[in-house]
Amino acid sequence: MTTDHTAVPERVYPATTTGERQALEQWLEFHRATLAAKCADLTDEQLRTASVPPSDLSLLGLVRHMAEVERGWFRKVLAGEEAEWLYADDKDDDRDMHPTGEDTYAEAYATWQAEIAHARTLAAGHALDDLGAGSHHRTGDLINLRWIYLHMIEEYARHNGHADLLRERIDGSTGA
Template sequence: MTTERREPATDADERTMLDGWLDYHRSTLARKCEGLTDEQLRTASVPPSELSLMGLVRHMAEVERNWFRRVLADEDAGPLYYSEEDPDGEFHLTGADNWPEAYATWQAEIDAARRHAAGFALDDLSRGRSRHTGEAFSLRWIVTHMIEEYARHNGHADLLRERIDGATGD
């Protein structure tokens, strides 16, 4: 199965454009993971790094959860993979971790993000606040940040995928 991916229309309004680019980058990460085995998806880049495609997907599930559930909607949504003792837990895979769970969790967080975002205009401020500064964020800021976050990690995914099976391209 090939993940469908579309660039937003060049004449779209701002909301459609931002949502479109976020979905484009979500789809890009999914495409980088397609056709690989569970073992390949957990293959780390190079020692000592533990960065893997499955770890990136788990990380993005946490990022979606944080920005759209905790910050935007002020929902009490605890961490999925990390803890106080292991703040980078999404990247620390164990034998019990598997691709179907990681992918399903990521997709569930994307679905929750879309539901929450649908209730806000781009200029609306989040109900939750930054845990660092106490500031609220506009939906525009959150979506723009998410596009940046995915774009950066899709660059990592490009390198990981090439290392695993030589596949390149977007």
């Protein structure tokens, strides 16, 4: 079964002469779309394909992970919501990165896109300097929206590098 290619967002390069907030939002959207593009036209089996031993990193795992990351930073830290993790459980804190044969890209993609939509809504109600209602889960630090945007761009950029290598391993596709 292949993915629904109509759902893949268009990758739009960020404008070069915009203000800070628009630049941050555009770069984040660009990186979100890049990960979706890396997963396009692949079967669930291909999306579950791990990189190389001993790593079990896969494109499906990355999409599930980024759904958790969106949820954590925007719902938990920015909005202070008591949102449960989507995939992690008592047995496996990194279950997002460990999809099983039962897990599908359709579910992961829909969940990821729902978290992105909710993140956009939450962020729209805040200025860049606004501190989140929650705190960093490890340090307890309060964090502003600007820092969240910068971290999200870094997180996607790092994982999009992984996605480049995974996609090349799967079908030789490079670029984009």
